Each structure stands twice: as structure tokens, then as C-alpha cells.
Amino acid sequence: MTKSDWDYRGLAAECYDLWFGDEPFWDQAFFHGRIRQNGGVALEIACGTGRLLVPFLRDGLAVEGVDASEEMLAICRTKAAHLGVSPTLYQQLMQDLDLAPRYRTIFIPACSFQILAERDEAFETLRRCYRHLEPEGELLITLSVPWQDFGVERQWRLRRSGVRPSDGAAILIHEATVSDRIEQVQHIRMRYEVFQEGLLVQTQLRTHRLRWYHKHEFAMMLESVGFREVEMQCGYTDSSGTNPEAELIFIAKR
Ligand SMILES: C[S@@+](CC[C@H](N)C(=O)[O-])C[C@H]1O[C@@H](n2cnc3c(N)ncnc32)[C@H](O)[C@@H]1O
Structure with a gap:
């Protein structure tokens, strides 16, 4: 499986x-x-x-x-x-x-x-x-x-942002998607970024799929x-x- x-x-x-x-x-x-x-x-x-x-x-x-x-x-x-x-x-x-x-x-x-x-x-x-x-x-x-994503395929866009309470770091998540409309599967890249005092200190890329x-x-x-x-x-x-x-x-x- x-x-x-x-x-x-x-x-x-x-x-x-x-x-x-x-x-x-x-x-x-x-x-x-x-x-x-x-x-x-x-x-x-x-x-x-x-x-x-x-x-x-x-x-x-x-x-x-x-x-x-x-x-x-x-x-x-x-x-x-x-x-x-x-x-x-x-x-x-x-x-x-x-x-x-x-x-x-x-x-x-x-x-x-x-x-x-x-x-x-x-x-x-x-x-x-x-x-x-x-x-x-x-x-x-x-x-x-994911109707709203269909018109903005392959474009990085800000998905979420927030401030980490433990250290005040700003966290941004950008997302880019490609949707296979025949298979009803969306391929998603998510880029996590952590900024401390304006400097990028950590980044993480996740790729995954979502079926609708x-x-x-x-x-x-x-x-x-x-x-x-x-x-x-x-x-x-x-x-x-x-x-x-x-x-x-x-x-x-x-
Ligand atoms: C979007 S979060 C939802 C968390 C919570 N239900 C909520 O409403 O806030 C998705 C969750 O699914 C879990 N997850 C991912 N794949 C899974 C799987 N195959 N079986 C069980 N849990 C899974 C993740 O670890 C994560 O905690």
C-alpha cells in the first residue's frame, strides 16, 4: 500500500x-x-x-x-x-x-x-x-x-503567514500548484520560510498531492x-x- x-x-x-x-x-x-x-x-x-x-x-x-x-x-x-x-x-x-x-x-x-x-x-x-x-x-x-487554484497554476503565491510566539520569527508559506483535472489530483509545492530580524534563517520544501x-x-x-x-x-x-x-x-x- x-x-x-x-x-x-x-x-x-x-x-x-x-x-x-x-x-x-x-x-x-x-x-x-x-x-x-x-x-x-x-x-x-x-x-x-x-x-x-x-x-x-x-x-x-x-x-x-x-x-x-x-x-x-x-x-x-x-x-x-x-x-x-x-x-x-x-x-x-x-x-x-x-x-x-x-x-x-x-x-x-x-x-x-x-x-x-x-x-x-x-x-x-x-x-x-x-x-x-x-x-x-x-x-x-x-x-x-480547489476551484480557485485552477486559474493560477504554477505560480508561487502566499498561502499563509504568521508570527511564531516562541521567538517572534515571521513564518511565510508560499504554494504553487498544478492540477490534473482528468485524474482530479492536485500536485502541490509548499515553501516554508522562517525570517528572524528580516533574515531568512530556515526554509523547507514539501511536495505532495491532493485528490478532489x-x-x-x-x-x-x-x-x-x-x-x-x-x-x-x-x-x-x-x-x-x-x-x-x-x-x-x-x-x-x-
Ligand atoms: C490538515 S491536518 C488536520 C488536523 C486536524 N484534523 C484539524 O482539523 O486541524 C492533516 C493531518 O492529517 C495527518 N495525516 C496525513 N496523512 C495521514 C494519513 N495517511 N493517515 C492519518 N493521518 C494523516 C497529518 O499528520 C495531519 O495531522
């Missing part, structure tokens, strides 16, 4: 939380509401630094997490300890997901499912999600189509591995479902 090329190490892990600001996050109320409504224990796949998982534990929800990156999980544990909670975390690839518990809710926010560039990995992950849900359990996956899906295609994928009552909504606030730039939120039952 091909392994993920989205490794969150070094600057990518260290800086991750810089980009999101403070609570409430754009998707927090939605996932909080679904997990509370479903009851039982939830699993966040690709939980990273615990952007959602840590506040959910603080707020009394029962949520466990799984992620590929040891460094992201270490940050998650530290953040949780500051809030006096101790998360149950597993280090696994989602395409290899193999845990003993069964969950009422499994959620994959922030479009992390699209990290799986190979179609067989994507199907295997959906099959494993199905197996890890209790009967009637709910799967929540968010996806997006469309509404009916993904609904069929979910149904083909056994999910039922598949629904989709566009974005967290626009209930009309007509904003194609918004995250596509898939909701499916085991």
Missing part, C-alpha cells in the same frame, strides 16, 4: 496551529453538535494537534484521535495537558486504521481525507471507517474542490462500501447548498 506523502514534521507540525487563530473555529460548532447528538464515543481521524479534539474533551465530549504524525500527536498531548485533559490517541495511517473500539461517530474534518492521493487508499479508508462504526453510527467527512471529489462521485463511493442515508451539505452556514467554494460536508450512516 502506498503511504501518504503529507508528512507533518518539523516546521509543518510546529507551525500548524499558527494558521487557525482562536476558537471558535469555523467547523467547531458543527462537529460538536453532531457528536453530542449521536452520543457515545467519537473518533477524529487525522486529528493533528487537536485543534478540535482538545476543546471537545475540555467541553466534556468523549472523543479519541488517530493521526499519522508523531510530532502532531505530541503537540496535541501537550495542549491537552495544559487544559487538564488526557486524550486517547493512536498513531496510525487512516488507510491502515485498525483499532479495538467501535465508535458512534467518526469524523475527518479539514478535508484531510483528500490527503489520500491514491483511489485504492481512499476506498480502503472508507471500508475501515465503516468497520470501526457501531451499527447506526455516523461518518462525517469534509471535502473541497465531486458530490455524486463521493456519494457513490460511500454507498459502494455499505454506507446509507448519504447526505451532503455545502458549508457550515449556507443551508442552500449552492456555494461551490464551500467545504462539502458528507454525512452517512453505517
